[in-house]
Amino acid sequence: MSIDIKAPQFPESVQDGTIATWHKKPGEAVSRDELIVDIETDKVVLEVVAPADGSIEKIMKDEGDTVESNEVIAIFVEGAAGGDSKGDDKEAPKEEKSEGKAQAKEKEDVTDDGDKILSPAARKMADENDLDPNKIPGTGKDGRVTKEDVASFLKDAPKGGTAAPVAAVEPPPEAEGERHEKRVPMTRLRKRIAERLLEASSSTAMLTTFNEVNMKPIMDLRAKYKDQFEKTHNGTRLGFMGFFVKAAVEALRRFPAVNASIDGNDVVYHGFQDVGVAVSTEKGLVVPVLRNAENMGIANIESTIRDFGLRARDGKLSIEEMTGGTFTITNGGVFGSLLSTPILNLPQSAILGMHKIQERPMAVNGKVEILPMMYLALSYDHRLLDGKEAVQFLVTIKDLLEDPARLLLEI
Secondary structure: OEEEEEOOOOOOOOOOEEEEEEOOOEOOEEOOOOEEEEEEOOOOEEEEEOOOOEEEEEEOOOOOOEEOOOOEEEEEEEOOOOOOOOOOHHHHHHHHHHHHHHHHHHHHHEOOOOOOEEOHHHHHHHHHOOOOHHHOOOOOHHHOEOHHHHHHHHHHHHHHOOOOOOOOOOOOOOOOOOOOOOOOOOOHHHHHHHHHHHHHHHHOOEEEEEEEEEOHHHHHHHHHHHHHHHHHOOOOOOOOHHHHHHHHHHHHHHOHHHHOEEEOOEEEOOOOOOEEEOEEEOOEEEOOEEOOHHHOOHHHHHHHHHHHHHHHHOOOOOOHHHOOOOEEEEEHHHHOOOOOOOOOOOOEOEEEEEOOOEEEEEEEOOEEEEEEEEEEEEEEEOOOOOHHHHHHHHHHHHHHHHOOHHHHHOO
16 A cells, blocks of 8 residues: 655745655665654754555655655555565565665666665765765665765774775875865755844844843852752752743843834734743754743743753754744853853844853952852844833843842742
């Protein structure tokens, strides 16, 4: 029985996607719910799994091709994979047909020297890196070299050998001063990030105001209760983000214009606080959203952010989890940034930037003390927010963090 494998239904905010990686080849046995292909959109990588036990009969869209919602990308055959059936006379024609297709596919994928079988993606990667296919161990069916095999060979090349062309026994020593360039296409996610950043810079009157916060009260509170907090909340660790999100939510409640957005000639005031938290991944920056953050406790905030971080790095976040948001917090301090000017996450009107905690001499009651200080940056859309509101908003966050009891008392 043949089944059409279709691209997922994309949300309205996603126009199309790109075939990123085929994990299974035509004729290769596939189990139900096993991953067969990744589709990359401008927001997230979507996984398509097998609808049943069987095999892919034909791939309609190759890696790098653009696909739309519900577009057929492959034909799937339910039942035993081609070439795997044994002793069934009725299945013999189907076996021969599958084997014939597999052989034809292999002929397409054989390299010029005829010794190695490579998938199209593997051949492309090998050519880009000037690799000799005969030196790459193949782990696929009948010794086929997959894209993962080439990536593994590149990773192990310094230890297990050289990635030299066929004609060279050893790579020639690099001439002193020789310069190399490598051109690779931008991923859809990176292109979309670039478009949104340019849009924010060109379509808003963006301004940034700065302040600094004494982190000692928060650090003392964290040191005192972190062990008890972790035991009470099933292993959830007490970090700084929980305090910052709670402080931001309280400040947003006091200054609703910071939580608003511009839609044409209208200002939309949101009666809820959906706080986005910027997460860095290998493919780019994503911003999953804490829905109704005003109803979340610190433990719930910390555990949810940790879950977002783990799933973002594995590409497991859904589009819905990264859609919306009324305010964003980004933390460049985890990478050592001491001061920065964050760019707005449209259509939001403001974004808060956290930074590295740095010990500095500060004047306290006429005396010099060494205190752990952090710069805070608030970028905002001056079309909607006046400097007075933006500064008061940032000072409110500073006051709440320097006196954490105010978060509990809401004063």
